[in-house]
Amino acid sequence: MFSRKTKMIRSEFESIASLEEVVIGGIKQMILVRGENVENPIMLFLHGGPGTAQIGFAPKFQRDLEKDFVVVNWDQRGSGLSYSPAIKKEELTIENMVNDTVQLVEYLLKRFNQQKLFLVGHSWGTVLGTLVTKKCPQYIYSYIGIGQVVNMREGEKISYDYTIKKANELKKDKAIKELKKVELNPSDMKYLGVQRKWLMKLGGSFIGVSMYNLIYSNMFFANEYTIKD
Structure with a gap:
């Protein structure tokens, strides 16, 4: 629980199960590499958020x-195991994140x-995935977008309209009041x-599972993260 590791993979082939620190964009960042056969094609996941x-x-x-x-997960610059207080917010630009991805x-x-490899983006990761595929298509067998960002403002409007509609249907006065107070702005944290x-x-977020069960309970008991992480 207090040391980072990943479970070994038993296989008839040469497998890999490695949690590693690599230097990307001049910054130490963490990747997790797992697969039953190191000869298999690479699949790189770009996580959401940011x-x-x-x-x-x-x-x-x-x-x-x-x-x-060979499945590769990467905690992007400033996130998770790649967090560092030395990283300045001015460095967290789309350009730097795209360059980090290409370098990885x-x-x-x-x-x-x-x-070549298979590139998978989820949510914010689809922004990176699309831009990286455009920048260096010669490296990509196929790009897979999950929760693909196409028009963020329009997507937010659809999501907001759904939420206010459900609040009205269920007569959730507190929800209606709070939602009407905020201005639709996908870059505003409030x-x-x-x-x-x-x-x-x-x-309207997950069906049949809570955020806690989907993410937090899994992370709390993960071998790859310590309690401090």
């Missing part, structure tokens, strides 16, 4: 993928002696805090 690092919970949901891919892709291809709170409470 800042929703997933090394602590992703392995539980990706075990089947480890049979056919090149590192993985060279390390595993492969020409707006996001209020809208996401009521979105989850009114059933």
